[in-house]
Amino acid sequence: MSSLVLAEHDNKVLKDATLATITAAGQLGGEVHVLVAGAGAQAVADAAAKVAGVTKVLLADDAAYEHALPENVAPLVAGLMANYDAFVAPATSRGKNIAPRVAAALDVVQISEILSVEAxxxxxxxxxxxxxxxxxxxxxxxxxxxVRGTAFAKAATEGGSASIEPVSGTGDSGLSTFKGAELTTSARPELTAAKIIVSGGRALGSGEKFHEIMEPLADALGAGLGASRAAVDAGYVPNDYQVGQTGKIVAPELYMAVGISGAIQHLAGMKDSKIIVAINKDDDAPIFQVADIGLVGDLFTLVPELTSKLNAAKG
Structure with missing residues (x-):
């Protein structure tokens, strides 16, 4: 059995989501090949070739694939699938956009967000x-x-010596055009890669209070900053902060939920975290059912006090 893995990247860096997907593909048995579809993405292909378990990297370097438009990438994948038994993609926005189109082209049923490979x-x-x-x-x-990336260990980024083979597809389908992207930039760790995440909920009351309370805590811990859907819908922060079923699925070593009640949709996105700490004034909040450590009280008093003690401990 052979598998083709879709690489998640920005034409410069291979993303961690790819590493977990490679691990999952390896458990299917047989060879694991990685498809790098992009423009000027040789550095990504070089990085993929070094990943343990990868036997070949296919590099589709074309301007049509620069922004990973699914209308262009899916036909490329579908054409390559004549030589593979499985197409495996990370369950990211890119993977979720491309995989269904590939499944439709192959007339097969997609299996979404797997947690394990039993056979x-x-x-x-x-x-x-x-x-x-x-x-x-x-x-x-x-x-x-x-593949849900939080369910699989990341493949080692060193140890592989895969060959790199150029491939070509149908190029630009003409069905869609990339117009631009408005990206939030932050010095803090990206949510899906952060080892520590602090998330705020609607109880913070406003965007100003969210930033006033949560940002110093995140900075004190060197953490990524997330939010519940309720906080995002209320306009406190942009939607790329959202953790949950319809946001980002995370599993950091430490997850702190501040003023988050623990709706089922939020828990779906973070309950695999190693340690969960919850701060909420409602001692019946569902978040306490999954929390390892719970603190009942006023977040506007407790969080600044916690931040102060963390900064003092750092000296």
């Missing part, structure tokens, strides 16, 4: 916002799979 044709995946785990078995000749 080459059998997988587990979350349903009902993660409250139940389904075991699914595929009878399709070719499989299209997306």
């Amino acid at each position: 080459p044709d059998t997988f587990t995946r979350p349903i009902y916002a993660g409250n139940a785990i389904a075991t699914v078995k595929s009878s399709d000749a070719k499989r299209v799979i997306t």
Whole structure:
């Protein structure tokens, strides 16, 4: 069995989501090849070739793939699948955009956000916002799979010596055009890669209070800064801060939930964290059911006090 993994990248750096996906693909058995579709992405291909477990890197270097438009990348993948048994993509915005189109082109059923590989044709995946785990078995000749990155260990970035082979596809389909992107830049760690995350909820009351209370805490811990959907919907922070079923799925070593009640959709995005700390004035808040450490009280008093003590401990 051979698998084709879609590389997540920005044409410069190979993203960590790819490493977990490579691990999952390796558990299917057989060779693991990585597709790097981009423009000027030789550095990404070089990095992918060094990843342990990768036997070949396919580099599709074309202006049509610079922004990973799914209307352009999906036909490229579908064409390459004649030589593969499985297409495996990270369950990121890019992967979720491309994989369904590939599945449709191959006329197979997509298996989404797998948590484990039980056999080459059998997988587990979350349903009902993660409250139940389904075991699914595929009878399709070719499989299209997306991988929840927090469920698999990251493949080692050194140790591999894969060959790099140029490939070409149909190029620009003419069905869509990239117009621009408005990206939030931050000196803090990116949420899906952060080892510590602090997230704020609607209880903070306003965007001003969110930044006043949460940013010093994040800085004291060197943490990524997240938010609940309620805080995002209220306009406190942009939606790329959102953690949860419809936001980012994270599993840091430490997750601090401040003023977050713990709706099922939020828990689905962070309950795999190693240690969960919750601060909430409502001692019946659902977040305390999954928290390892819970602190009941006024966040406007407790969080500044905690931040002060952390800064004092740092000297």
